[in-house]
Amino acid sequence: MTRVGVLTGDGIGAEIVPAAVAVADAAAQAEDLAFEWVDLPFGRNAIETHGDPVPDETLRALDDLDLWVLGPHDSAGYPPQHSGRTPGAVIRTRYDLFANLRPARAFHGVRATAPSIDVLIVRENSEGFYADRNMFAGSGEFMPTPDVALAVGMISRPACERIARVAFEAARARASRVTIVHKANVLRMTTGLFRDVCREVAAEHPDVVVDEQHVDAMAAHLVRRPGDFDVIVTENLFGDILSDLAGELAGSLGIAASVNCSDTKVMAQAAHGAAPDIAGRGLANPVAMILSTAMALRRHGTASADGALVATAGRMEAAVADTLAESIATADLGGTATTQAFTDAVVARI
Incomplete structure (x- = not known):
């Protein structure tokens, strides 16, 4: 059982992070692998429940995790007393996530x-x-x-x-x-x-x-x-x-994957922001979050010699590419699929 932290974040995070989790679960099942998803308070919701966008409870939990998925945060919209260092900066600094790896490649089916x-x-x-x-x-x-x-x-x-x-x-x-x-x-x-x-x-x-x-x-x-x-x-x-x-x-920042990592820890974090203007409308593109999660699994799996994790990442990446190649895409890529419909299509290909 691989434990993975989940910090859903703000705006479209509530749509794209569950999408990444669903795709990862489907790919892991195909490899006889299971994840334990550890939900942690983070972002605006954490301000309301804990008085801090990155509560001590979350940081203590991350101390014991080597792998987590970070949703986008809309720190510009936080109350003035929380306008200091962004939540991402707090986490990057604490765990010395010194390397930010950002691939960019064109996909068949994406202009x-x-x-x-x-x-x-x-x-x-x-x-x-x-x-x-x-x-x-x-x-x-x-x-x-x-x-x-x-x-x-x-x-x-x-x-x-x-x-x-x-x-x-x-x-x-x-x-x-x-x-x-x-x-x-x-x-x-x-x-x-x-x-x-x-x-x-x-x-x-x-x-x-x-x-x-x-x-x-x-x-x-x-x-x-x-x-x-x-x-x-x-x-x-x-x-x-x-x-x-x-x-x-x-093609779009909506497909721009990214991980932040140290020698021992890796955090999946899509390159784009929280897009609060489209949150909750089913318009968000989950590709970057799905591929960021796959990158994190691959990097952690390679470092720990866990072939099942690496294979899981490969299944996720292939399913996203196959789905886009069939011209199934969200509106930012010229398609008509909702966030959920795109996610369902990726899961079906796995």
């Missing part, structure tokens, strides 16, 4: 701007230029006067080394190509250090072909020739922007 795209963006998730991640205490943004705002970006050698190793190991399981993305022509010390450390790790992987790009050029190349790239490794802010671009090039 893609870039049909040849099949990339994995490996994003450093703990430092960089995001203010909620780069300081020991407090934020990396501050205002010395009401008319001046400053931001501190942090890049460290250990963080660069460990994300680079994740990228090169991932490349060995794919097409053995890594592109290092930086802006060292302008941000010479910070992204220059990132580039230099990635080059050092590259020297330990002579079987992997390596190139590098400035981030602005990388955005242009993804649009013009996405099929030329395999694994892209970059810092936090650049990775966030490039992965959203890549997701849209593949």
Whole structure:
């Protein structure tokens, strides 16, 4: 029995997280595997019941779990007293989920701007230029006067080394190509250090072909020739922007899967947000959440040498691809299926 935490979250989380659970259960049953889903308070509902979007009860439970599914959160809509660090940042920091892996690939049956795209963006998730991640205490943004705002970006050698190793190991399981993305022509010390450390790790992987790009050029190349790239490794802010671009090039952010992980823990979290404007209407696309859950199961299964978990992930991914190939899709992809109807179709294929 594999225990998996479930944090449903806000907005469309109440629709897409149960969809991912249903698909995972169906795939697991086909592999004679069972999950114990551990429901944990999280998000706006947790504010109402526990006075905190990420209660201590939830964190204590996650301490004993290596794998969980995190739904989207709408922290911008929380009461002012809960406007500090986002729930996702609290969890990422506590468990040092330093690697954010975001694949983007086109599916048959989905109209893609870039049909040849099949990339994995490996994003450093703990430092960089995001203010909620780069300081020991407090934020990396501050205002010395009401008319001046400053931001501190942090890049460290250990963080660069460990994300680079994740990228090169991932490349060995794919097409053995890594592109290092930086802006060292302008941000010479910070992204220059990132580039230099990635080059050092590259020297330990002579079987992997390596190139590098400035981030602005990388955005242009993804649009013009996405099929030329395999694994892209970059810092936090650049990775966030490039992965959203890549997701849209593949067809929609609604299919953009993502996991946040450390060496021992993995969290499935779709790249998109809570979309409160369509919540409860059956319009939400569950593909990203389903595929994020499959990614998490695959990564955990690989790390723990659990072949059944890896096979379960494969069944989930294949069933989603087969369903989309038959032009069954939600409205954001041009289809007419509701969230539930799409989920039912995926389960039926399993």
